[in-house]
Amino acid sequence: xxxxxxxxxxxxxxxxxxxxxxLGGYAFASAMTVLLALVWPLPRAQAVLASTMLGFVWxxxxxxxxxxxxxxxxxxxxxxxxxxIVAVLCWxxxxxGGAA
Amino acid sequence: xxxxxRQCMAWLHTWTGLVTGWVLFFVFVTGTAGxxxxxxxRWMQPELPLPTRVDPGDEARLLGLGLARLEIAAPQAKxxxxxxxxxxxxxxxEHGLGVSWEDMPPAGRDTGRRRSETLNTAxxxxxxxxxxxxxxxxxxxxxxxxxxxxxxxxxxxxxVGICTMLMLLAVVTGVITHKKIFTDFFTFRPGKGQRSWLxxxxxxxxxxxxxxxxxxxxxxxxxAFQYLPAxxxxxxxxxxxxxxxxxxxxxxxxxxxxxxxxxxxxxPELLRQIQVTLGDxxxxxxxxxxxxxKGPYIDVRPVGASGVNFYDPRxxxxxxxxxxxxxxxxxxxxxxxxxxxMFALHEGNFANWWLRWLYVVSGLLGCAVIGTGLVLWTVKxxxxxxxxxxxxxxxxxxxxxxxxxxEILNAGTLVGLPLAVAAYFWGNRLLPVALADRAAWExxxxxxxxxxxxLYASIRPLKRAWVELLWLTVAAYALVPVLNAVTTDRxxxxxxxxxxWGLAGFDLSMLALAAIFAHTALKLQRKWRVVDGVGxxxxxxxxxxxxxxxxxxxxxPVAATNPAGGRP
Numbered sequence: 001x002x003x004x005x006x007x008x009x010x011x012x013x014x015x016x017x018x019x020x021x022x023l024g025g026y027a028f029a030s031a032m033t034v035l036l037a038l039v040w041p042l043p044r045a046q047a048v049l050a051s052t053m054l055g056f057v058w059x060x061x062x063x064x065x066x067x068x069x070x071x072x073x074x075x076x077x078x079x080x081x082x083x084x085i086v087a088v089l090c091w092x093x094x095x096x097g098g099a100a
Numbered sequence: 101x102x103x104x105x106r107q108c109m110a111w112l113h114t115w116t117g118l119v120t121g122w123v124l125f126f127v128f129v130t131g132t133a134g135x136x137x138x139x140x141x142r143w144m145q146p147e148l149p150l151p152t153r154v155d156p157g158d159e160a161r162l163l164g165l166g167l168a169r170l171e172i173a174a175p176q177a178k179x180x181x182x183x184x185x186x187x188x189x190x191x192x193x194e195h196g197l198g199v200s201w202e203d204m205p206p207a208g209r210d211t212g213r214r215r216s217e218t219l220n221t222a223x224x225x226x227x228x229x230x231x232x233x234x235x236x237x238x239x240x241x242x243x244x245x246x247x248x249x250x251x252x253x254x255x256x257x258x259x260v261g262i263c264t265m266l267m268l269l270a271v272v273t274g275v276i277t278h279k280k281i282f283t284d285f286f287t288f289r290p291g292k293g294q295r296s297w298l299x300x301x302x303x304x305x306x307x308x309x310x311x312x313x314x315x316x317x318x319x320x321x322x323x324a325f326q327y328l329p330a331x332x333x334x335x336x337x338x339x340x341x342x343x344x345x346x347x348x349x350x351x352x353x354x355x356x357x358x359x360x361x362x363x364x365x366x367x368p369e370l371l372r373q374i375q376v377t378l379g380d381x382x383x384x385x386x387x388x389x390x391x392x393x394k395g396p397y398i399d400v401r402p403v404g405a406s407g408v409n410f411y412d413p414r415x416x417x418x419x420x421x422x423x424x425x426x427x428x429x430x431x432x433x434x435x436x437x438x439x440x441x442m443f444a445l446h447e448g449n450f451a452n453w454w455l456r457w458l459y460v461v462s463g464l465l466g467c468a469v470i471g472t473g474l475v476l477w478t479v480k481x482x483x484x485x486x487x488x489x490x491x492x493x494x495x496x497x498x499x500x501x502x503x504x505x506x507e508i509l510n511a512g513t514l515v516g517l518p519l520a521v522a523a524y525f526w527g528n529r530l531l532p533v534a535l536a537d538r539a540a541w542e543x544x545x546x547x548x549x550x551x552x553x554x555l556y557a558s559i560r561p562l563k564r565a566w567v568e569l570l571w572l573t574v575a576a577y578a579l580v581p582v583l584n585a586v587t588t589d590r591x592x593x594x595x596x597x598x599x600x601w602g603l604a605g606f607d608l609s610m611l612a613l614a615a616i617f618a619h620t621a622l623k624l625q626r627k628w629r630v631v632d633g634v635g636x637x638x639x640x641x642x643x644x645x646x647x648x649x650x651x652x653x654x655x656x657p658v659a660a661t662n663p664a665g666g667r668p
Binding site: 029 | 105108109111112265268269272273317320321324325327328330331332334335336346349350433434435436438439442
């Protein structure tokens with residue numbers, strides 16, 4: 001990072017990505033955790049534990065992607081769309097009468 | 101963002117590292133102390149007797165003494181435990197002969213009241229408890245690393261969790277930043293200013309990289325459900341009952357027990373059966389229980405850990421009726437076994453002395469990685485700051501102010517926190533023994549000294565602050581064994597001849613830490629003398645606006661086109 005005087009536009013873009021990474025990444029990681037807990041071929045409690053222990057990996061990957069993609073807008077779209085797709089899959093997989 | 105993926109990752113590495121650096125340094129310092137927490141606690145309770153060693157060939161007689169005491173003290177208990185003299189693992193102290201028992205649980209409860217006693221190994225009489233001073237000990241020191249202090253536990257968990265997640269990012273992006281990680285590892289160019297800091301940062305990072313990844317990830321797993329409750333909350337539900345249902349399913353099924361009726365098998369026969377099964381392994385403890393409607397059994401735990409299966413120790417089961425070995429049901433819970441292995445790796449409770457020292461050194465390397473990274477940030481910006489001297493726009497002032505803040509936090513934390521830990525040990529020896537809330541005051545001493553160091557770093561010229569704080573830290577650590585000798589009879593003159601390596605090791609480690617800080621202080625002084633061409637620690641009074649003279653390094657104009665790490 002050169003400390004040349006950065007434009008406020010650039011600073012806003014960075015702030016926007018930080019929010020996309022922190023919140024969007026967390027939402028994505030949560031959705032992935034639920035999805036894997038539903039499809040992991042283990043007894044229910046073990047599947048939830050295993051999936052939760054792995055959950056931080058999704059967060060890590062999401063944040064790295066948000067900061068490496070071309071623009072802040074793309075970062076937001078990517079986070080929202082991927083989280084939505086995973087959430088729909090979870091909803092579709094949830095056993096009827098589940099806790100949700 | 102940036103031109104290439106690697107540059108983006110380098111940017112991410114720099115900023116995640118900077119934002120969390122000081123908290124992580126605190127976590128690493130207190131967490132590293134956690135690998136020797138039991139030894140620290142013992143040192144902080146000098147009233148405890150030096151450990152007595154018992155001839156291990158005496159097992160039958162000692163078992164007899166334990167059983168005799170339990171029959172009198174707990175005739176209708178749910179479980180009896182007899183601990184034979186051995187060096188334990190959790191906590192790591194020399195255990196004497198001990199008995200403990202759990203009463204039958206009252207209706208509606210799972211556990212009954214637990215009691216424990218220490219017995220005289222010659223007579224079997226109950227030893228009076230030794231009164232030791234109230235201390236926060238190594239335990240509270242290491243608990244700081246995941247729950248902080250002066251905030252609620254949940255707040256502490258969350259703050260540390262966020263910093264840990266960002267650290268995981270910093271570790272992974274730090275690896276990506278390097279094109280040539282092995283070449284970098286064998287590259288060290290001392291005395292070259294910014295380059296040297298960068299090389300040092302790379303060397304210590306590569307050395308401790310596996311430890312770093314392991315400790316960060318397993319640290320998150322400890323509180324996985326606090327940080328990522330989604331899986332549990334969607335699959336099980338959010339009410340307390342539903343949440344508990346998950347943990348109930350993960351636990352082995354509950355068993356009902358009936359009151360014990362003593363041991364039918366003669367002790368010599370039992371010991372013979374144990375030897376057939378366990379060979380010459382020494383016995384750490386035996387526990388006797390009787391499930392409802394079944395025969396009583398004895399679980400025998402041998403001395404020594406069973407590797408990373410620390411929480412599933414090698415326990416051999418025998419019948420309490422005739423002493424024959426019994427098979428134990430294997431719960432076969434893969435997820436829980438994985439979780440426990442991660443916990444064991446993180447806590448290192450299974451580690452013997454060689455491995456324990458490796459853990460401690462890895463922890464110290466971790467402190468060094470964070471420290472060099474934070475210093476590198478300031479050195480690099482100081483260089484740019486000087487190149488643009490004279491710029492007086494709002495952002496230039498903002499950058500200068502930010503730089504000054506980071507420099508103060510660095511000196512006040514990277515040196516001030518170790519100083520504060522030394523002060524914690526001083527507090528243990530100097531605070532009046534009868535002081536109310538003594539343990540809390542020991543911790544107050546730690547934070548007061550750290551706060552003072554931050555204040556001191558902010559009012560002194562930067563170089564002077566570094567050198568003066570460093571020498572103060574050297575004195576604080578070097579004099580701990582002296583203070584110990586003046587205030588107690590648990591000093592090196594006693595502990596070394598006695599061969600008590602736990603207590604002696606503490607004092608010797610204090611001297612080693614003093615030597616490390618002295619080495620650092622001398623190095624910095626020598627370097628700055630060369631740069632300034634004047635006496636040691638030449639500092640120039642800093643004016644209100646982050647004067648350029650408080651730089652920490654010789655500006656070594658390196659084309660700083662590449663952020664944190666990558667070779668140009």
